[in-house]
Each structure stands twice: as C-alpha cells, then as structure tokens.
Amino acid sequence: MPRIVYVSWPPREISGGIKAMFQHVELLAEAGVSAVVATENAGRADWFDSKAQVIGLEAIGAQDILVLPENHAGFLAAFASSPQTKLVFCQNPHQAHRGLAGRGSYADYGVSGIMCASHTLMRFCARRFPGLALWYTPFHLDDFWFPADPAKTLQVAVIPRKRALEFGAIADMLAASHPEFRDTPWVVIQQAKEREVAEAMARSAVFLSLARLEAHSMTQLEAMASSCIVAGFTGVHGGNDSATAANGFWAEEDDVYGCVDQLARALRLAKAGGDPYRAMLENSRRTAAQFRRSEVEAVLVAFWERVLSR
Numbered sequence: 001m002p003r004i005v006y007v008s009w010p011p012r013e014i015s016g017g018i019k020a021m022f023q024h025v026e027l028l029a030e031a032g033v034s035a036v037v038a039t040e041n042a043g044r045a046d047w048f049d050s051k052a053q054v055i056g057l058e059a060i061g062a063q064d065i066l067v068l069p070e071n072h073a074g075f076l077a078a079f080a081s082s083p084q085t086k087l088v089f090c091q092n093p094h095q096a097h098r099g100l101a102g103r104g105s106y107a108d109y110g111v112s113g114i115m116c117a118s119h120t121l122m123r124f125c126a127r128r129f130p131g132l133a134l135w136y137t138p139f140h141l142d143d144f145w146f147p148a149d150p151a152k153t154l155q156v157a158v159i160p161r162k163r164a165l166e167f168g169a170i171a172d173m174l175a176a177s178h179p180e181f182r183d184t185p186w187v188v189i190q191q192a193k194e195r196e197v198a199e200a201m202a203r204s205a206v207f208l209s210l211a212r213l214e215a216h217s218m219t220q221l222e223a224m225a226s227s228c229i230v231a232g233f234t235g236v237h238g239g240n241d242s243a244t245a246a247n248g249f250w251a252e253e254d255d256v257y258g259c260v261d262q263l264a265r266a267l268r269l270a271k272a273g274g275d276p277y278r279a280m281l282e283n284s285r286r287t288a289a290q291f292r293r294s295e296v297e298a299v300l301v302a303f304w305e306r307v308l309s310r
Contacts, residue, residue: 001033001034001308002034002308003034003035003063004028004034004036004064006021007060007066007072008021008037009039009069011045012047014191016091017071017091017092018045020117020218021089022045022050023052023139023296024137025052027293027296027301029051029052029053033304035052036052036055037052037054038055038057039054039056040057042054042055046193048194060084062084065084065085065307066085067089068089068099070090070091070095070098070114071092072098073099073100076109077101080108086110086111087113087114087307088113088114089114089115090117091117091121091139091215092214092215093121093124096128105132106132107131112132112133113133113134114134114135115135115137116137116215117137117138118138118216118241119136119241120216120236120241121215121216124215135303137300138299139218141222141225142194142293143292143293145222146222146225146226148225148281148285149202149227150227150281152203152204153204154205154267155184155185155203155206156184156186156206156208156263157189157200157204158187158188158189158207158208159189160210161191161210163233166210166254169256170256170260171186173257173260177260178260178267184267187200187204198222201226202226204228205271206230206267207229207232208231208263209231209234210233214235214236215236216236216241216242220234220235220242220243220248224247224285225285225288228284229248229269229277230247230248230249230284231251231266232251234253235253237253246280247283248266248280249265
C-alpha cells in the first residue's frame with residue numbers, strides 16, 4: 001500500500017487546520033494505515049500534543065499519496081507536475097483562492113479530489129469545483145483535553161483573535177446594557193496551547209464564540225464538550241454543521257449588539273441553573289459527541305480504505 005502524506009504549513013502556527021492534519025495522521029496510524037505529516041525541516045507543533053510521525057518535505061516519495069492544504073499555492077505548484085496522487089484537504093472556503101493563485105481549479109495542479117472538513121464545505125466545493133470528487137473527512141475533539149466538567153465559575157472564556165474589534169464593543173455594551181454582568185470576569189485566551197485552552201474552558205460557565213469566516217468551528221465544539229454554555233457567532237454563512245437553538249445562543253453574523261443580548265441570555269441561564277441549564281448542557285455534549293475520536297476515526301479510515309483500494 002502507498003504511504004499517505006499530509007503536507008502541512010509550519011506547525012508552530014496556531015491553526016485548527018494544522019491540528020486537523022496531525023489528527024488525521026495519528027488516527028490513521030492507530031488504525032494500521034501508513035501515514036505521516038510532512039513539514040519543512042520535519043518541524044513539530046509545540047502548542048498541541050500529537051503522536052503523528054513527521055518527516056521533512058525532502059523525504060516525500062514518488063509513490064506517496066499527497067494531501068495538500070487548500071490555501072498553500074507554493075505546495076500545489078511544487079507538486080503539480082510530480083507523479084503522486086494528490087488530494088486537497090479543504091478546511092475553509094474563504095482560503096481556497098489563496099491556494100488557487102489565479103488558476104481555475106485545483107485540477108490544474110493535478111489534484112484529483114477534495115477532502116472536506118464539514119458538510120458546509122462540501123456544498124461550497126460542489127459549487128466551486130464541480131468536476132472534482134468530494135469526500136467528508138471531519139476533525140475530531142480530544143476527549144482527554146476537553147471532558148465534561150460541571151464545576152464552573154460564572155465567567156466568560158473568549159478567544160478574540162478573529163474579532164478583536166467586536167470583542168471590545170461586546171464587552172463594553174454588555175456592561176452598559178446588562179449591568180448585572182458588569183463585574184463578570186473575562187478569561188481572554190490569546191495564542192494559547194491546547195492545554196491552556198482546555199483549562200480555561202473547564203473553569204468557565206460560558207464561552208463567547210467570536211468565530212469568523214469559517215467552515216466549522218472546532219473551538220465551539222471543544223467548549224460544548226467542556227460543559228460551557230456557548231453564545232456568539234457561528235462563524236459560518238449559509239448553514240452550520242452543528243450550531244442549533246438547542247445547544248447555544250447564536251447571533252446573526254456581524255450583529256454585535258444581538259450578540260451582546262445572546263451572551264446575556266447565556267449568563268442568566270448559567271447563573272440560574274436548574275433544568276433548562278442542564279438541558280442545554282446535555283444538548284451541547286450530545287452535539288460534541290458526534291465528533292469524538294472514535295466517531296471520526298470510523299469515517300476517516302473508511303474513506304482512506306476506499307481510496308487505497310483503487
């Protein structure tokens with residue numbers, strides 16, 4: 001059987017897309033499938049743990065099957081004329097143009113199909129790349145780092161990186177229009193390692209999602225798995241794989257003041273407790289459970305068995 005090689009951006013960058021590539025390789029290796037990550041100088045991530053084998057880019061062989069990121073034109077161009085079977089792992093529709101670099105399709109780089117991290121992405125790719133095969137290959141949540149944790153403090157965890165301006169406006173308006181939460185602590189997570197994110201979520205009763213221009217938010221699901229009440233933006237236009245009225249308080253995209261009111265609802269629910277609080281936590285955990293390691297491994301291994309059998 002040929003070896004599967006996921007070609008990754010430098011993994012020291014904190015990016016869910018990089019983490020998902022390492023996840024895939026680790027799951028495949030555990031299932032007995034030959035798979036590695038290839039990075040420049042065989043670099044590894046220092047912000048999350050992974051047992052995935054890593055090789056340098058120069059160690060990629062002619063018989064390998066390559067999985068390339070959707071947004072790296074350099075990798076796509078470098079392997080365009082090489083003999084390997086090539087797939088793209090698309091994790092964000094808004095990043096695809098970066099990888100295409102003006103070309104009409106990934107097929108112009110010799111790519112034969114696209115792996116999609118969400119059903120939302122499959123709809124995008126079906127419209128944008130109608131001639132290419134598509135497959136659903138999601139990421140997974142780490143049960144070790146993000147277990148259910150009922151011991152909570154009434155505070156809000158938030159990762160403001162993608163909406164720093166909105167975060168300031170939301171925090172200000174929450175204090176002004178919902179004064180009962182003026183002194184509610186914020187746990188601001190910036191450039192944190194996976195362990196630090198997990199610790200912040202484990203302590204916090206509420207997580208404010210400031211996702212933006214995504215296909216599916218891994219962070220939202222991690223917060224749900226950690227028994228946070230989630231409020232804010234899904235980050236996805238045109239539908240979402242997992243966000244519903246039963247598992248979070250969602251605002252319309254870019255509606256900052258609607259987001260403030262949804263956050264206040266989440267805080268009131270967490271403060272009041274009772275059956276409605278427990279029901280939302282249970283719905284959130286059920287949603288997150290669909291992306292457990294074992295669930296995703298079954299989908300991923302079945303996909304690669306079909307590819308390798310051809």
